[in-house]
Amino acid sequence: MIYPFTAIVDQEEMKLGLILNVIDPSIGGVLIMGEKGTAKSTSVRALADLLPEIEVVEGCFCNCASEGPFCSACLEKIENNENLSVEKVKMRVVELPLGVTEDRVVGTLDIERAIKYGEKRFEPGILAEANRNFLYVDEINLLEDHIVDLLLDSAAMGINVVEREGVSFKHPARYILVGTMNPEEGELRPQLLDRFGLCVQVNSLKEKSLRVEVLKRKIEFDDDPEGFYKEWEEKQIELRNKIIRAKELYKKIPITDEVIEEVVKITSQLSLDGHRADIVLLKAARAYAAFMEKTSITWEDLEKVAPLCLRHRLKRLPFEEISGETEKLKELFRSK
Ligand SMILES: [Zn+2]
Numbered sequence: 001m002i003y004p005f006t007a008i009v010d011q012e013e014m015k016l017g018l019i020l021n022v023i024d025p026s027i028g029g030v031l032i033m034g035e036k037g038t039a040k041s042t043s044v045r046a047l048a049d050l051l052p053e054i055e056v057v058e059g060c061f062c063n064c065a066s067e068g069p070f071c072s073a074c075l076e077k078i079e080n081n082e083n084l085s086v087e088k089v090k091m092r093v094v095e096l097p098l099g100v101t102e103d104r105v106v107g108t109l110d111i112e113r114a115i116k117y118g119e120k121r122f123e124p125g126i127l128a129e130a131n132r133n134f135l136y137v138d139e140i141n142l143l144e145d146h147i148v149d150l151l152l153d154s155a156a157m158g159i160n161v162v163e164r165e166g167v168s169f170k171h172p173a174r175y176i177l178v179g180t181m182n183p184e185e186g187e188l189r190p191q192l193l194d195r196f197g198l199c200v201q202v203n204s205l206k207e208k209s210l211r212v213e214v215l216k217r218k219i220e221f222d223d224d225p226e227g228f229y230k231e232w233e234e235k236q237i238e239l240r241n242k243i244i245r246a247k248e249l250y251k252k253i254p255i256t257d258e259v260i261e262e263v264v265k266i267t268s269q270l271s272l273d274g275h276r277a278d279i280v281l282l283k284a285a286r287a288y289a290a291f292m293e294k295t296s297i298t299w300e301d302l303e304k305v306a307p308l309c310l311r312h313r314l315k316r317l318p319f320e321e322i323s324g325e326t327e328k329l330k331e332l333f334r335s336k
Contacts, residue, residue, distance in 0.1 A: 001225035005046035006235040008039060009214045010205055016288075017200040017308050018047050021176045023246045023287040027280060028197030029155060029177030031140070031188075031312065038202040040180045044136055045093050050240055053088040054132055062128040062171040063089070069159075071128075071171030072120065094130040094175075096137045096151070105150055106162055107169075114167045122169045127151075127160045130175040140179030141188045148188075151177060152195045194273065197280050198305075199312035242291065250290035255282065259297045266306060269332055272313050281309045303333045 008015065017030040032040050056063040057074055064074045066086045077084060096105070107125030114120055126135070135151070137143060154160045160173040179196065181188060193199070205211050221228040229236075259282070267278050282297075284305040289297045306329055314328075 001229060002049040003042055003046050003221055004229055004232040004236050005043065005050045006239055007217055007221070007228070007232050008043055008046060009217065010210050011039060011043065011202050013200045013308065014040070014043055014202050015047075016305075017198045018044065018176075018178070019243060019291060020284050020287040020305070020308075021197065022047070022051065022243060023250055023290060024283055025174060025176055027283050027287065028195070029179070030198040030200060030308075031193070031196040032178065032180045032200055032202055033183055034180070034202030035182055035184075035204055038204055040202060041093075041136065041138065044134055044178050048091045048093050048134055050236055051091050052240060052244060053090055055086050056089055056132070058085045058087045061122075061124045062131040062173075063133070064172065065132065069172045072169045073122070073171075091133050092129075093134045093136050094126060096126055096135060096143075098139065098142055100126070100143075100147060102147065102150065105147060106154075106160055109162050109164050109167055109169055111164050111167060115165075120167065120169055122162070124171075125160075127154055127173040127175075128171055131172050133175055135175040135177050137177070137179045139181060139185065141181040141186045145189065148192055152192065156195070193312045194276060196312065198284065198308040200308055201311075242293075245293065246287065246290040249293070249295075250287050253286050253289055253295060253297060255286070256296075259285075259302075262299060262302060266302065266332065267310075270310065270314060270329070272310070277310055277313045281306060284309050306333070 005015070014030075014032055017032070021027050021030055034040065054063070055066050057066060057070075060071065060074055062071050064070050066084065070078065074084060103125065105126050107128055108123045110121040110123070135155075137151070140148065154173045155175065155177050158172060158174045159170055161168060161170040163169075177196070179188075205214065217228075263278050263282050263285075267281065270277075281302065285297050285301040288305050289295075289301045292301070294301075310329060
């Protein structure tokens with residue numbers, strides 16, 4: 001039994017960051033910054049558990065969607081006029097351990113077999129498992145740089161291609177990348193920070209009433225997980241339906257010239273590199289508007305998501321100063 005997502009106390013920013021990525025996965029993942037023991041991994045698992053099942057090609061190692069894009073193995077079946085049957089499965093949280101090898105991440109091709117028998121045999125890696133799921137990397141700042149690059153590249157392209165000696169195998173690799181880091185334990189290269197769609201902060205709760213609530217619910221859950229789940233079931237279904245509706249709605253929300261101008265008005269006043277911030281801000285605001293069941297993007301939507309989109313992109317500063325920059329951002333909205 002998994003702790004219900006809706007029963008997680010506070011941490012609204014982290015919850016929102018995750019939900020926005022579910023509504024529009026092209027936002028590009030979320031980096032969760034905070035101390036240990038702040039329910040980061042629990043939250044991701046709880047959200048995966050709450051989401052509706054997805055349709056996948058039965059037996060496919062990378063959960064190809066029935067409408068594609070397809071992996072090399074499914075494509076071969078289609079070419080041979082084999083029927084692809086479909087099944088429904090729950091979304092999963094695939095964890096990427098520290099110290100993982102490149103082969104384990106991208107998968108390997110049995111090249112000998114390919115040459116001898118002309119048969120492609122692919123040993124899937126973590127990216128295959130992660131397709132259409134969550135890819136969770138705890139303490140991503142401690143992961144080797146070349147592995148982080150691999151993750152961010154495949155996440156951006158949505159595909160993983162393994163090529164050796166003229167033999168190649170590819171599969172879709174579309175996942176929601178969730179990285180966590182404790183800023184006290186080392187930083188992430190600035191180029192990498194910028195490639196995470198959103199960045200959220202989690203804090204251990206200081207307020208007494210909230211801490212009491214965390215404790216009460218945890219004990220209640222541990223004593224009787226099923227009973228606890230029943231209590232929260234209605235809220236769970238409500239949120240699930242809200243996310244389903246938002247996923248249907250977000251692409252119908254128009255990106256008007258006014259909204260684009262408002263986005264640029266915000267980003268041009270801050271010291272940011274490149275245009276990624278503009279794109280993410282627009283997408284996140286649209287996903288948020290859809291989540292709020294609205295049909296257009298307003299200034300309030302931009303204001304709500306701006307800290308998540310921008311705080312890790314503000315000019316390279318030590319982490320303590322990043323929170324100072326968040327203040328600057330708030331000021332910018334106040335002065336509007
Ligand atoms: Zn497939």
